[in-house]
Each structure stands twice: as C-alpha cells, then as structure tokens.
Amino acid sequence: MTELTPGAPRAEPDPVVFKIPVDTLPRWLRLARFGLGWLTLAYGGGALLVMIALEWGGERLWLLSLLLFAPPQVMLLPLLVLTPLCVVFRPRLCLWHLAVVLVLAFGYMNFRWxxxxxxxxxxxxxxxxxxxxxxxxxxxxxxxxxxxxxxxxxxxxxxxxxxxxxxxxxxxxxxxxxxxxxxxxxxxxxxxxxxxxxxxxxxxxxxxxxxxxxxxxxxxxxxxxxxxxxxxxxxxxxxxxxxxxxxxxxxxxxxxxxxxxxxxxxxxxxxxxxxxxxxxxxxxxxxxxxxxxxxxxxxxxxxxxxxxxxxxxxxxxxxxxxxxxxxxxxxxxxxxxxxxxxxxxxxxxxxxxxxxxxxxxxxxxxxxxxxx
Missing domain, CATH: 3.60.10.10 (Endonuclease/exonuclease/phosphatase)
Known part of the structure; x- marks a missing residue:
C-alpha cells in the first residue's frame, strides 16, 4: 500500500457531473410502459371512431371525407412507431395493435366470405x-x-x-x-x-x-x-x-x-x-x-x-x-x-x-x- 507523505497535497476526486438515483431507471421504465398503454388505448379508440365516422358520416363530415379516397391502410401508419416501442417495453400491447389491423382489414374494408x-x-x-x-x-x-x-x-x-x-x-x-x-x-x-x-x-x-x-x-x-x-x-x-x-x-x-x-x-x-x-x-x-x-x-x-x-x-x-x-x-x-x-x-x-x-x-x- 502506498502511504501519503506528510505534507504532500491530496489528489482531488473526479467531479460528479450528475448522480442518478438507483430507482430512476425503473421509474422511467414504468412511465414508458404506462405511456405506451395510454397511447395504444388512444390510438385504438381513435382508429375505431374514425372508421365509424367514415362509414356513416363520410361526406357529411368534410374533413373526414378526404380520407374516403385514401388507402384505408393509412390508419395503420402510427403502428410503424408504436409497435416497435411496444415490442421492447410492453409486448402484450402488440395484441391490441393486431386487433386494430384485423378490424380494419376484415371489418371496415368489407372482406367477404x-x-x-x-x-x-x-x-x-x-x-x-x-x-x-x-x-x-x-x-x-x-x-x-x-x-x-x-x-x-x-x-x-x-x-x-x-x-x-x-x-x-x-x-x-x-x-x-x-x-x-x-x-x-x-x-x-x-x-x-x-x-x-x-x-x-x-x-x-x-x-x-x-x-x-x-x-x-x-x-x-x-x-x-x-x-x-x-x-x-x-x-x-x-x-x-x-x-x-x-x-x-x-x-x-x-x-x-x-x-x-x-x-x-x-x-x-x-x-x-x-x-x-x-x-x-x-x-x-x-x-x-x-x-x-x-x-x-x-x-x-x-x-x-x-x-x-x-x-x-x-x-x-x-x-x-x-x-x-x-x-x-x-x-x-x-x-x-x-x-x-x-x-x-x-x-x-x-x-x-x-x-x-x-x-x-x-x-x-x-x-x-x-x-x-
């Protein structure tokens, strides 16, 4: 062990830029999971409301009428961001994303059997x-x-x-x-x-x-x-x-x-x-x-x-x-x-x-x- 010489200057410790409490990361993860849950709920509910409004309102709601002639798949575009995040943080929410896809493809788009x-x-x-x-x-x-x-x-x-x-x-x-x-x-x-x-x-x-x-x-x-x-x-x-x-x-x-x-x-x-x-x-x-x-x-x-x-x-x-x-x-x-x-x-x-x-x-x- 190296002993300090009496009178020698002491080495200064490295400065601490910031200190992350031990519970910060788990708290952030909980917030991310919570936020993804609400985003999925808002997206699924919003997509369903838009489909209903387009089906029965359509041209009577002129802002929505623009969507009547767009590919219905545009309603799935938010999933390009939402689904990968849920795969990482809340995989079970992907089942709700799949449910929206199925409702759109086989319900709203009038798939017949x-x-x-x-x-x-x-x-x-x-x-x-x-x-x-x-x-x-x-x-x-x-x-x-x-x-x-x-x-x-x-x-x-x-x-x-x-x-x-x-x-x-x-x-x-x-x-x-x-x-x-x-x-x-x-x-x-x-x-x-x-x-x-x-x-x-x-x-x-x-x-x-x-x-x-x-x-x-x-x-x-x-x-x-x-x-x-x-x-x-x-x-x-x-x-x-x-x-x-x-x-x-x-x-x-x-x-x-x-x-x-x-x-x-x-x-x-x-x-x-x-x-x-x-x-x-x-x-x-x-x-x-x-x-x-x-x-x-x-x-x-x-x-x-x-x-x-x-x-x-x-x-x-x-x-x-x-x-x-x-x-x-x-x-x-x-x-x-x-x-x-x-x-x-x-x-x-x-x-x-x-x-x-x-x-x-x-x-x-x-x-x-x-x-x-």
Missing part, C-alpha cells in the same frame, strides 16, 4: 366496365371467358360495343353518349337519364330488355369523378380557409363544402330515380364513391350491394395498377358496383383478375328474388 352457387337457367350474368384509360384487351378476354348475358359500359367510345358484338354473336347493342349496352336479351327501349345531371351531363342511361318474356330494366351509371375537385381543393390555404369559413368560392364548384353538398344532392336525386322504377331492375356502373360514407349508404339502403351480399375477398376495383406502397402496390378502392333492385338478388360478384386496367370490370350473377 361468400361462395357462389351453381348457375341456373333463370339467372342473369352481367358485367360492368368503365373503359376509359383501361385495358380493352384484358377486358375482352374476360368477357369471352365469362360470356355474360349483359354488359354495361361507361366511357366506352364508339367501337368497343361493336367489337364485343363480334365476340358475342347474336347479342343486341344500344348506345347513348358514353353508355354502351350489349345484351343477349332483346332490347325494347333505351335512353339517357334526363335527370339528374352531374356537371351538366347525364349520369346514367336506362335500358329495357325482355327476360323470359318479362320486361326488366338495366341502368348504367357514371357519377362525376372527384379527382379534379379533390386536387383543386387540396391546397393548404383552401383547406384552412374552409375550416375558418372564409375560403374563396370557386366559380364552378363553390367551396369544398358546397361541392360535397352538390354531390350528396346528386346521389339523392339518382336514388329517387331507382325508387320510382316500376319494373324489376339491376344497376351497374362506375359510381366513383368508396364503399363507405353517407352517399354509399344512400344507394345501399335503397338496393342490395351485390359484392357486399355475395362477394369474396375485398372486391377492390381502382386503381388496377399502382405504385403506392401504403396500399401494397395494388388497388385500394371499390368504385365500380352492381346493385340489385326489386325482383332480383345477387348470388355472386367479383372483379376481373389482372391489373392492366385503371378500373377493373366487375361481374355479378343474379337470381330472381323469392316470389318473382
């Missing part, structure tokens, strides 16, 4: 297709393979219906504006809908055919796309202006809130057309609306959504080809529909395979409703 019955002689197979910016080769191969009784088309141009007629010999064709109709059944009447008008143009056409010597109606629908309006109003100043109630009115659309009201009224007027129909009828087309929200339920409350009643999977139709990683590089919206009106019930509904079309074609099979 139906299995179609065999075809019958009394049934009708129909296909709807928005031909604009879509793969006509993929579509015609789909039609040749399925051989539907009826094809309703929007944005069809002047040649697609005639071309389909060469693939389906003996079929009848009618065309009005952008709406083309190809049918195995004789066409008795056809006309554009006089009302309502969307952005100054007809939003549908009506075709009356004879099925087993009985008249019925098919409607082909194409509601205005929201893309132009959403991109027009998505600027930060416009959104903040609408929030504050001081936004400048667009000469064509008004404010974003006014545009939503116009869109809701258009849907109400079109729903009334279907409510006034006297014949058994089926509606197909590009409704340009997500399968959630106030407007969707206007139609689904009047008629039966064929995919929701008899589909399998998610039934997503738009966009067929995408580079969006949030949506898994695939479609994230169901914009194209078949609805069964009185006299018919859906037994199968599915989009075409492949990703070459902007809008996927949708096939549905219908059987006469009980007592018809």
């Amino acid at each position: 139906s299995w179609p019955p065999p075809r019958t002689e009394k049934g009708i197979t129909a296909v709807t297709f928005n031909a604009g910016q879509s793969s006509r080769t993929q579509f015609t191969e789909f039609v040749e393979r399925e051989k539907p009784d009826v094809v309703v088309m929007q944005d069809a141009g002047t040649t697609l219906a005639a071309f389909l007629q060469t693939k389906l010999p003996g079929y009848h064709v009618a065309r009005h504006g952008e709406y083309s109709f190809v049918s195995r059944f004789p066409i008795q009447k056809s006309a554009l809908l006089a009302t309502p008008l969307g952005e100054g143009r007809p939003v549908g056409a009506r075709f009356e055919v004879l099925v087993n010597a009985q008249p019925m109606a098919f409607y082909s629908v194409h509601l205005p796309t929201p893309r132009r309006v959403l991109s027009h109003f998505m600027g930060g100043r416009r959104i903040l202006g609408d929030l504050a109630g001081v936004s400048r009115r667009d000469p064509l659309y008004g404010s974003y809130g006014e545009w939503l009201e116009q869109r809701i009224q258009l849907a109400r007027d079109l729903r009334q057309v279907f409510a006034d129909e006297k014949l058994p009828f089926i509606v197909g087309g590009d409704f340009n609306l997500a399968d959630h929200g106030y407007i969707y339920h206007l139609f689904a409350g009047e008629m039966t959504d064929a995919f929701k009643a008899s589909g399998r999977g998610w039934g997503l139709t738009f966009p067929g080809s995408t580079r969006n990683p949030v949506a898994g590089f695939g479609p994230w919206l169901r914009l194209d529909y078949f609805f069964a009106g009185r006299g018919w019930r859906p037994v199968e509904c599915r989009p075409e395979p492949g990703k070459k079309s902007q809008h996927k074609a949708v096939l549905a099979r219908f059987e006469p409703a009980a007592g018809k």
